[in-house]
Amino acid sequence: MMTFKFIHGLVFLALMAGVFASGPSVAAPGDVENGEKIYMKRCVWCHGEEGEGDGPAGDLLVPPPRDFTSGLYKIKTSPFDEDFPNDDDIFRMISDGMPGTDMPAWKDILKNEQDRWDLVAYLKAFAELEEEPGTMVDYGAPVATSVESIAKGQKLFHDGERCSECHGQDGKGDGIKKLKGDNGERTWPRNLTKPWTFRASNDTKDIFTRISTGIPGTQMPSFANPKSKTMLSVEERWHVANYVNSLAKTDKTVRAVNTVVKANRIEGDVPSDPDDPAWDTAELTTFMMVPQIFEKERVFTYTNDTITVSAFYNDKEIAMLLEWDDRTRSIPGDPNIDKIADKVPYEDRVSVQLPVTIPEGTQKPYFINGDTENPVNLLSWRSGTATSPESVSVANATGSENIEERDAANFGLMAKSAYKDGTWRVVMKRPLSTENAQGDLQLVEGRFIPIAFANWDGSNSESGTKHSRTTWYWLLLKPANSAKPYILALIVAGIIFGGLLWWAKAARRNGEV
Ligand code: HEC
Ligand code: HEC
Known part of the structure; x- marks a missing residue:
């Protein structure tokens, strides 16, 4: 998974240190004693000595580590009226981990399957679970996916707001409700368009x-329960499953090879409205965002993990469309946001970072707000408050301590936003060249211009250094009628990508995205 938080890095190092200390283990099936030994080395950090989910790192994690004394597990195959999971379910989560959370996949570290079974035995002992239920949900006759099945599923998803009540109209988890798990922790309905965040x-x-x-312990209900008004038959559940599966936004998936925002040249005006149909023909590139954990104040929990960018330019201006999923439209002072935000909300915000001069070599400014030798331009948009409209700002920075606000109107920065069904779409427009050639990046065709993005979810109390961000990528103003620079861009991007790997590795907690 792609989440990485400071403390988790430390925990992970501790865990890795343990790898070398452990010898081969010879254990009987479900050997509780061996399970305990491994647990005390690997799991105790988060799940706690007594299995109550209160290990030293536990406090900082959202969602919190499982409290094993309750015997409740989120991902189970036993029917809804069985409280407890099957042994295979526990084994699977230990082996594969839980994407979108800090629960690692252990199969690469605990290579011996028996060790993982011994852990299953030990975890069950915390809740004195003995026999497993041994029964499974009734799968009936699976319905293969098809246009008809997806259409039926879509209808059932929305009927009486069965699923959309929580998961939103487009499945982005933006049903405006304050949901809590059984232990009082804040939970969010899954964004069903981002399959990489699914726990299973x-x-x-x-x-x-x-x-x-x-999903036991959360407000995600069972739809097999005949007592429920929203119950679904087995066949209906397959249709809904086919629909949910179809929601995955594959055009907005992060792909490691995509490192370049490709701005196409157009005749006439660049689109300045996010709803302009011209954007339908733009080339999309999606980047991974990670929490800002490199400088103080760090952010440990963040909500927006990707940003999608496209761009057009003409002889005078460039327009960039920035799109990201955000369950909450944070407008401080709006009673709607006070209902959903945990704390006093800030404005939502996005910012584009560009170097003041295009570097000649591979040296780029420090990726968080530049450095003394390599200043950056920061072009920002904010969502506005109940009493003030959305706004833009321009700043120059030579490090986070040294951010100097400028006159955005003078710079020529403009922005227009649209928020719908859990997605912000913001168009930012700026002139290619400005009067202040010393202090502003002058955009030119056919060059690889470093570009980075930062994003703030105001209702998640993100402001200042608390935000998520990308590393440096590239912006390319594609010259019309020439494929050459484009091919070159891909080659250069490939080379640069190698250099970026260290960063991506650090940003990835475990395994593949
Ligand atoms: C870095 C912290 C961390 C470590 C270390 C860790 N876990 Fe977890 N674990 C979590 C978190 C967080 C969750 C809850 C995720 C959620 O609720 O979605 C979790 C959940 C679980 C679950 C529940 C699965 C379910 O379906 O509900 C199991 C089982 C589990 N961990 C086993 C282990 C075992 C065994 C180890 C040690 C080998 C371990 N964990 C180590 C953080 C951790
Ligand atoms: C009352 C609110 C609510 C309703 C109604 C609801 N869900 Fe959920 N759903 C949630 C929450 C909350 C989660 C996340 C639970 C967690 O923290 O792991 C979730 C998670 C999920 C997941 C993620 C599974 C995974 O592996 O991570 C899927 C898929 C899902 N819901 C589908 C549906 C479908 C389909 C419906 C309608 C048939 C539905 N939900 C109705 C609240 C709801």
Whole structure:
């Protein structure tokens, strides 16, 4: 998974240190004693000595580590009226981890399967679980995906707001409700368009299972329960599962090879409205954002993990469309946001970072607000408050301590936003060249211009250094009628990507995205 938080880095190092200390283990099936030994080395940090989810790192994690004394597990295949999971379920989560959370996949570290089974035995002992239920949800006759099945599923998803009540109209988890898990922790309905955040997976069978048995300990209910007004038959649940599976936004998936925002040249005006149909023909590039954990104040929990960018330019201006999923439209002073935000909300914000001069070599400014030798331009948009409209600002920076606000109107920066069904779409427009050639980046065709993005979810109390951000990528103003620079861009991007790997590795907690 792609989440990485400071403390987790430390925990992970501790865990890795343990790798070398452990010898081969010879254990009987479900050996509780061996399970305990491994637990005390690997799991205790987060799950705590007594299994109550209160290890030293536990406090900082959202969602919090499982409290094993309750015996409740989120990802289970036993029917909804069985409280407890099957042993295979626990084994699977230990082996594969829980994407979108800090629960690592252990199969690469605890290579011996028996060790993982011994852990299953030990975890069950915390809740004195003995026999496993041994029964599974009724899968009936699986319905293969098809246009008809997806259409039926879509209808059932929205009927009486069965799922959209929490997951929103487009499935982005933006149903405006304050949901809490059984332990009082804040939970958010899953953004169903981002399959990499699913705790299990977005395979149709996994989705079917979740719909059938619910997610214990959270407000995600079972739809197999005949007592529920929103109950679904087995066949209906397959249709809904096919629909949910179809929601995955593959055009907005992070792809490691995509490191360049490709601005196409157009005749006439650049689109300045996010709803301008011209954007339908733009080339999208999606970047991964990670929490800002490199400088104080760090952010440990963040909500927006990707940003999608496209751009057009003409002989005078460039317009960039920045899109990201945000469950909450944070307008401080708006009673709607006070209902959903945990604390006093700030404005939502996005910012584009560009170097003041295009570097000649590979040396780029420090990726967080530049450095003394390499200043950056920061072009920002803010969502506005109940009493003030959305706004833009321009600043020059030579490090986070040294950010100097400028006159945005003088610079020529303009922005226009639209928020719908859990997605912000913001167009930022600026002239290619400005009068202040010393202090502003002058945009030119056919060069690889470093570009980075930062994003603030105001209702998650993100402001200042608390935000998520990308590393440096590239902006290329593609010259019309020439494929050459484009091909070159890809080659250069490939080379640069190698250099970026260290960063991506550090940003990735475990395994592949
Ligand atoms: C870095 C912190 C961390 C470590 C170390 C860790 N876990 Fe977890 N674990 C979590 C978190 C956080 C969750 C809850 C995720 C959620 O609720 O979505 C979790 C959940 C679980 C679950 C619940 C699965 C379910 O379906 O609800 C199991 C089982 C589990 N961990 C086992 C282990 C075992 C065994 C180890 C040691 C080998 C371990 N964990 C180490 C953070 C950790
Ligand atoms: C009352 C609110 C609510 C309703 C109604 C609801 N969900 Fe959820 N759903 C949630 C929450 C909260 C989560 C995240 C739980 C967690 O913290 O792990 C979730 C998670 C999920 C997941 C993620 C599974 C995974 O592996 O991570 C899927 C898929 C899902 N819901 C599908 C549905 C479908 C389909 C419906 C309608 C048939 C539905 N939900 C109705 C609240 C709801």
